[in-house]
Amino acid sequence: MSATIEKLSDVVIKFAGDSGDGMQLTGGQFTNAAALYGNDLATFPDFPAEIRAPQGTIPGVSGFQLHFSSNEIYTPGDNCDVLVAMNAAALKSNLKNLKKGGIIIVDTNGYDGKNLRLANYPDGVNPLEDGSLDGYKVYKIDVTKLTREALADMAGLGMKEKDRSKNMFVLGFLYWMYNRNIDFTVNFLTEKFGKKPEILESNIRVLKAGYNYGDTTETFMTRYEVPKAKVEAGTYRSIMGNQAVAMGFVAASQKSGLPLFLASYPITPASDILHDLSKYKNFGVRTMQCEDEIASICAAIGAAYGGNLAITTSSGPGIALKGEAIGLAVMMELPLVVVNIQRGGPSTGLPTKTEQADLLQALYGRNGECPMVVISTSTPSDCFEVTIEACRIALQHMVPVMLLSDGYIANGAEPWKFPKASDIAPIEVKFKTKLDEGETKFLPYKRDEKLARPWVTPGTPGLMHRLGGLEKQHETGNVSYDPENHEFMIKMRAAKVEKVADYMPLQKIEVGAEKGKILVLGWGSTYGSIKSTVLDLIEEGYSISHAHVRYMNPLPKNLGEVLKNFEHVIMPEINSGQFIKVVRDKYLVDAKGYNKTQGTPISKTELKEFIKQNYSK
Amino acid sequence: MSEVTTAPLAAKDFANDQDIRWCPGCGDYSILKQVQTVLPQVGATLENTVFVSGIGCSSRFPYYMNTYGLHTIHGRATAIASGLKSARPDLNVWIISGDGDSMSIGAGHTIHLFRRNVDVKMLVFNNQIYGLTKGQYSPTSEENKVTKSSPMGSIDHPFNPAALALGSDCSFVSRSMDRDPKHLQEVLKRANAHRGTAFVEIYQNCNIFNDGAFEIFTEKSSKKLQTLFVEHGKPLVFGDNNEFGIKLDGFKPTIVNLTEGASVADLWVHDETDLIKASILVRMFDNPSMEGHMPRPFGVFYVNNRPTYEAMMHNQIATAMAKPGDLDKLIAGKETWTVN
Numbered sequence: 001m002s003a004t005i006e007k008l009s010d011v012v013i014k015f016a017g018d019s020g021d022g023m024q025l026t027g028g029q030f031t032n033a034a035a036l037y038g039n040d041l042a043t044f045p046d047f048p049a050e051i052r053a054p055q056g057t058i059p060g061v062s063g064f065q066l067h068f069s070s071n072e073i074y075t076p077g078d079n080c081d082v083l084v085a086m087n088a089a090a091l092k093s094n095l096k097n098l099k100k101g102g103i104i105i106v107d108t109n110g111y112d113g114k115n116l117r118l119a120n121y122p123d124g125v126n127p128l129e130d131g132s133l134d135g136y137k138v139y140k141i142d143v144t145k146l147t148r149e150a151l152a153d154m155a156g157l158g159m160k161e162k163d164r165s166k167n168m169f170v171l172g173f174l175y176w177m178y179n180r181n182i183d184f185t186v187n188f189l190t191e192k193f194g195k196k197p198e199i200l201e202s203n204i205r206v207l208k209a210g211y212n213y214g215d216t217t218e219t220f221m222t223r224y225e226v227p228k229a230k231v232e233a234g235t236y237r238s239i240m241g242n243q244a245v246a247m248g249f250v251a252a253s254q255k256s257g258l259p260l261f262l263a264s265y266p267i268t269p270a271s272d273i274l275h276d277l278s279k280y281k282n283f284g285v286r287t288m289q290c291e292d293e294i295a296s297i298c299a300a301i302g303a304a305y306g307g308n309l310a311i312t313t314s315s316g317p318g319i320a321l322k323g324e325a326i327g328l329a330v331m332m333e334l335p336l337v338v339v340n341i342q343r344g345g346p347s348t349g350l351p352t353k354t355e356q357a358d359l360l361q362a363l364y365g366r367n368g369e370c371p372m373v374v375i376s377t378s379t380p381s382d383c384f385e386v387t388i389e390a391c392r393i394a395l396q397h398m399v400p401v402m403l404l405s406d407g408y409i410a411n412g413a414e415p416w417k418f419p420k421a422s423d424i425a426p427i428e429v430k431f432k433t434k435l436d437e438g439e440t441k442f443l444p445y446k447r448d449e450k451l452a453r454p455w456v457t458p459g460t461p462g463l464m465h466r467l468g469g470l471e472k473q474h475e476t477g478n479v480s481y482d483p484e485n486h487e488f489m490i491k492m493r494a495a496k497v498e499k500v501a502d503y504m505p506l507q508k509i510e511v512g513a514e515k516g517k518i519l520v521l522g523w524g525s526t527y528g529s530i531k532s533t534v535l536d537l538i539e540e541g542y543s544i545s546h547a548h549v550r551y552m553n554p555l556p557k558n559l560g561e562v563l564k565n566f567e568h569v570i571m572p573e574i575n576s577g578q579f580i581k582v583v584r585d586k587y588l589v590d591a592k593g594y595n596k597t598q599g600t601p602i603s604k605t606e607l608k609e610f611i612k613q614n615y616s617k
Numbered sequence: 618m619s620e621v622t623t624a625p626l627a628a629k630d631f632a633n634d635q636d637i638r639w640c641p642g643c644g645d646y647s648i649l650k651q652v653q654t655v656l657p658q659v660g661a662t663l664e665n666t667v668f669v670s671g672i673g674c675s676s677r678f679p680y681y682m683n684t685y686g687l688h689t690i691h692g693r694a695t696a697i698a699s700g701l702k703s704a705r706p707d708l709n710v711w712i713i714s715g716d717g718d719s720m721s722i723g724a725g726h727t728i729h730l731f732r733r734n735v736d737v738k739m740l741v742f743n744n745q746i747y748g749l750t751k752g753q754y755s756p757t758s759e760e761n762k763v764t765k766s767s768p769m770g771s772i773d774h775p776f777n778p779a780a781l782a783l784g785s786d787c788s789f790v791s792r793s794m795d796r797d798p799k800h801l802q803e804v805l806k807r808a809n810a811h812r813g814t815a816f817v818e819i820y821q822n823c824n825i826f827n828d829g830a831f832e833i834f835t836e837k838s839s840k841k842l843q844t845l846f847v848e849h850g851k852p853l854v855f856g857d858n859n860e861f862g863i864k865l866d867g868f869k870p871t872i873v874n875l876t877e878g879a880s881v882a883d884l885w886v887h888d889e890t891d892l893i894k895a896s897i898l899v900r901m902f903d904n905p906s907m908e909g910h911m912p913r914p915f916g917v918f919y920v921n922n923r924p925t926y927e928a929m930m931h932n933q934i935a936t937a938m939a940k941p942g943d944l945d946k947l948i949a950g951k952e953t954w955t956v957n
Binding site: 032035036037038184228231232233234235236237238239247250251254259261263280281282283284285286288290291292294295296298299300301302303305306307308310324325327328332384418419420421457458459460461462463464465466467468469470478479 | 686701941942
């Protein structure tokens with residue numbers, strides 16, 4: 001008797017297990033298989049800060065949420081339809097986010113006395129047996145036993161090694177349940193373990209065993225089908241935010257004709273950019289892993305002075321350390337991109353969790369009057385374009401630029417209709433190599449129409465000059481303590497940043513009318529939640545629009561006009577209200593914040609509820 | 618300043634029109650002069666030479682050179698110069714630093730510069746005091762030093778910069794002084810010729826806040842007895858008429874009197890390539906006021922021609938570039954799908 005197939009348009013699966021259970025890999029595999037199949041998707045990995053937190057405990061639970069759909073989607077989903085809970089702790093910490101009547105898949109081996117105790121269940125209580133899960137469809141599978149049985153004749157593998165492929169059983173079972181082909185993962189495993197034939201064989205065997213288990217065990221009567229999404233025609237790939245940032249830098253390097261120079265210090269959640277760029281040496285990329293955060297921005301400043309496209313990547317705590325050197329780059333007016341993949345703070349805070357709480361640091365977190373261009377990214381695929389834009393601004397305006405992303409964007413994945421290299425606009429860069437006609441003396445701080453000073457790199461005969469952190473005299477760049485000159489230069493550095501607004505697009509409305517009752521104004525990773533909330537509310541008859549700001553400093557020239565077209569402005573942020581301070585200060589708008597600081601994204605459900613409770617149609 | 622430089626250059630070509638703002642009598646003047654003298658002699662050009670400094674009296678140096686220059690932030694010249702040289706191996710990069718800049722706030726970068734072996738020349742003007750902030754004890758000040766911030770005497774134990782450099786596997790370790798122009802010029806030439814990080818500790822007199830700190834090594838009356846000028850392949854001798862020598866008793870250096878029966882043949886012969894002996898040499902760092910102390914060594918202590926950081930970086934890139942990357946392939950990644 002074969003299982004019936006039920007069509008679904010939208011599924012959210014949460015893979016949860018011990019941080020050693022391989023849930024990130026399992027989720028990633030299912031994601032890529034779904035992407036290749038043609039679903040739209042969004043993911044949200046959620047892992048502990050410790051590499052291996054105490055096994056079996058709630059802090060040790062690692063999760064990966066995948067939302068895949070036959071429609072266009074913008075978020076990884078609020079609540080899940082399916083919860084894979086490899087142990088009791090995974091069940092306990094994720095059950096609250098499972099929809100009523102949802103499916104729970106458990107490895108019964110993870111619910112023995114020890115695991116129940118570690119998950120803080122009271123003595124004698126087992127959620128699998130006490131009826132507390134009666135409202136859900138629970139699939140109890142002894143994954144550990146079945147995995148071991150599938151590998152019984154592989155004498156070369158120890159018990160630990162065998163157990164390590166448990167996640168493949170679950171993945172195989174899910175492939176069966178959602179009617180997916182296992183080939184993608186077979187290819188992946190072959191590439192990954194090609195040189196370790198025993199490991200390769202065991203993983204493939206267990207993957208197939210999981211698939212066949214669904215196929216042959218008559219307990220499972222329903223399979224699900226999530227058809228391809230009807231998305232814009234074109235060629236797609238799956239992309240994560242940090243990958244896109246790294247590729248954006250390579251593209252900017254190629255399009256500007258300048259070697260890319262990354263100096264960085266490892267920090268969660270930014271390190272993947274360093275890893276990726278270190279692999280791209282075949283693009284001439286220079287990477288330097290420095291001794292600390294300060295050295296990394298300083299090395300980048302040296303490389304910028306030398307004429308490279310210089311960048312440094314970090315997260316909030318690292319940006320704090322780089323503050324003084326960013327000031328030096330502002331003073332020396334050198335092009336530089338500083339990437340901040342924000343995480344929960346303050347101090348070490350929540351390294352693996354997301355937050356948008358470094359905006360004010362980016363805007364104001366340096367000594368003296370020290371304005372810099374700040375640009376933000378809103379989705380994983382958006383990172384590519386924003387990174388190129390950050391480089392363009394830095395190189396053409398001779399300014400340091402801060403690029404803000406966050407942990408949610410960095411590690412989240414979505415399909416990306418990627419551009420052709422030939423469609424990416426070139427970045428024109430001017431080096432000054434000699435005196436212009438009529439010039440008798442080189443003036444390092446003489447400005448062009450963008451208020452940018454000339455970029456002269458060492459090695460250029462006749463244009464030797466000295467730069468430094470002491471206040472500069474207008475045009476000559478000589479050290480100057482003149483009071484009026486200092487004030488003039490402070491205003492000049494601010495005007496120079498403000499001038500960038502002349503060379504960037506105006507603020508657009510993302511969805512909804514140009515004029516109306518409510519504007520939801522966001523920036524950064526709240527993009528998907530806001531967009532899907534606003535789309536829903538428009539459908540429900542609300543007069544509501546969504547605008548999402550990319551350019552945080554300078555702000556788009558028309559932003560004030562955009563705000564005036566609405567009666568109410570709501571600003572959701574994953575902080576206690578940072579952008580709202582800027583907007584209220586600059587535009588005197590009575591904006592209302594919706595704020596959350598739990599290290600997690602703002603969900604569509606909560607935002608929608610907030611708007612519906614406080615505003616009428 | 619606008620004309621293209623043409624060889625041969627003279628010392629004055631490396632000077633510019635900026636007023637020099639060091640205190641009159643400061644040891645920095647001599648160092649500036651020796652650098653300006655040496656650069657044309659070694660064939661340096663104005664456009665390919667860059668001086669990078671941090672913060673402190675010495676760090677004003679780049680402003681007085683008619684080359685490229687960066688006067689940066691406290692302690693970070695080493696990191697900035699490392700980035701610059703890695704990005705531009707064609708440049709001749711010099712770091713100018715002081716004992717506070719390089720051994721205190723910037724010590725964390727200094728040791729990493731040494732271990733990486735970036736091909737830069739690092740001159741540390743050691744005056745054993747904070748000058749620009751007007752006289753606090755520095756990381757090279759001697760114990761018990763009374764300063765504005767140590768009225769009862771400093772309880773900090775000082776760094777031995779040459780030993781620190783050697784301990785961090787710096788590939789060129791040397792010491793000279795502001796008051797011996799000839800020696801300083803020779804050491805600077807050696808540093809310039811070295812491929813790798815060349816560390817030159819320069820004893821520099823701060824006549825305002827720490828006058829005479831190195832008098833015992835620099836004044837004619839005591840210099841010959843208190844200093845040991847080492848040269849590769851030559852025995853270690855010192856004294857008014859080179860009547861004293863140093864011989865190694867196991868790992869222990871001992872002073873012998875050549876006029877009282879000791880033979881030159883028994884003396885320690887300086888070998889710049891010998892790390893163990895260099896380690897003993899840089900540890901000859903005792904208190905000159907103590908009875909039976911060792912003379913203070915000057916010269917090039919250690920040279921090791923290991924590959925430079927930037928050369929290895931660019932070698933790796935060249936290897937990878939044998940198969941240049943394709944941007945379209947990079948963007949597309951391994952798995953794509955097409956929606957019609």
